[in-house]
Amino acid sequence: MSGGVGSGRIAADRMRQLLRTYLVLGSPNCRDHPLRVLEAALDGGVTLVQFREKGPGALTGEPLRALAAQLLAACRRRGVPFLVNDDVELALAIHADGVHVGQEDEAAARVRARIGDRILGVSAHTFAEAEAAVRHGADYLGIGPIYPTASKADAKAPQGPAILRELRDRGITLPLVGIGGITAETAGDVIRAGADGVAVISAITLADDVRQAVAQLYATTDAGTSTT
Numbered sequence: 054m055s056g057g058v059g060s061g062r063i064a065a066d067r068m069r070q071l072l073r074t075y076l077v078l079g080s081p082n083c084r085d086h087p088l089r090v091l092e093a094a095l096d097g098g099v100t101l102v103q104f105r106e107k108g109p110g111a112l113t114g115e116p117l118r119a120l121a122a123q124l125l126a127a128c129r130r131r132g133v134p135f136l137v138n139d140d141v142e143l144a145l146a147i148h149a150d151g152v153h154v155g156q157e158d159e160a161a162a163r164v165r166a167r168i169g170d171r172i173l174g175v176s177a178h179t180f181a182e183a184e185a186a187v188r189h190g191a192d193y194l195g196i197g198p199i200y201p202t203a204s205k206a207d208a209k210a211p212q213g214p215a216i217l218r219e220l221r222d223r224g225i226t227l228p229l230v231g232i233g234g235i236t237a238e239t240a241g242d243v244i245r246a247g248a249d250g251v252a253v254i255s256a257i258t259l260a261d262d263v264r265q266a267v268a269q270l271y272a273t274t275d276a277g278t279s280t281t
């Protein structure tokens with residue numbers, strides 16, 4: 054594996070660092086070519102990238118694979134790990150650093166068995182889902198939507214940062230990232246509620262200045278406020 058991940062399962066402390074400013078993107082989210090958006094985001098300091106090719110006009114087949122490989126190569130040049138959303142086949146085919154799956158996707162335990170030590174992120178909306186994902190081999194949990202989002206058509210109701218505090222208070226110690234409608238204005242509240250970082254689509258991909266948007270998010274997610 055590459056992208057600064059190393060051999061064996063990723064350590065929790067390293068995972069927390071990677072979650073700090075986590076870009077999720079696909080071509081439907083970008084006004085410019087996704088590679089240009091990604092390069093600017095890497096310049097701004099994104100710490101982890103997820104390829105999520107979903108929504109109107111999403112690529113399929115060879116164009117999908119070619120874009121994934123292109124984005125992965127850009128991340129490798131900067132040492133930033135690259136995960137694939139939902140599509141375990143694609144992740145394995147391009148030798149991605151990991152996979153993110155939700156509750157309606159392939160079961161986390163089965164994904165873990167297929168991807169070995171690569172990073173596994175799992176979405177959770179409740180304590181029961183979070184606790185099961187921990188048992189099934191997740192390296193981190195994606196919690197959201199925290200705020201209303203226009204980037205996911207089938208998003209559940211926003212829960213606010215309180216869901217993060219609830220999970221911490223009930224004993225979830227796995228690295229957590231908040232997602233859904235997060236901006237530089239709200240990222241600090243998400244971190245203070247117990248997240249190790251913020252996962253963001255539109256506040257980065259639709260920004261007039263992508264590099265600066267990432268730098269602002271990075272600054273507002275100043276480390277050390279999370280873990281339990």
Ligand SMILES: Cc1ncc(COP(=O)(O)OP(=O)(O)O)c(N)n1
Nearest residue numbers: 138153154155156176195196232252
């Ligand atoms: C970091 C992160 N957290 C949550 C999600 C959402 O995953 P899921 O519920 O499977 O929804 P889709 O993204 O597949 O539409 C995510 N992608 N990333």
Ligand SMILES: Cc1ncsc1CCOP(=O)(O)O
Nearest residue numbers: 198202204233234253254255
């Ligand atoms: C993929 C996903 N999962 C929960 S909310 C969301 C979309 C986040 O996008 P945005 O940062 O634009 O609200």
Ligand SMILES: [Mg+2]
Nearest residue numbers: 139154155158
């Ligand atoms: Mg999914």
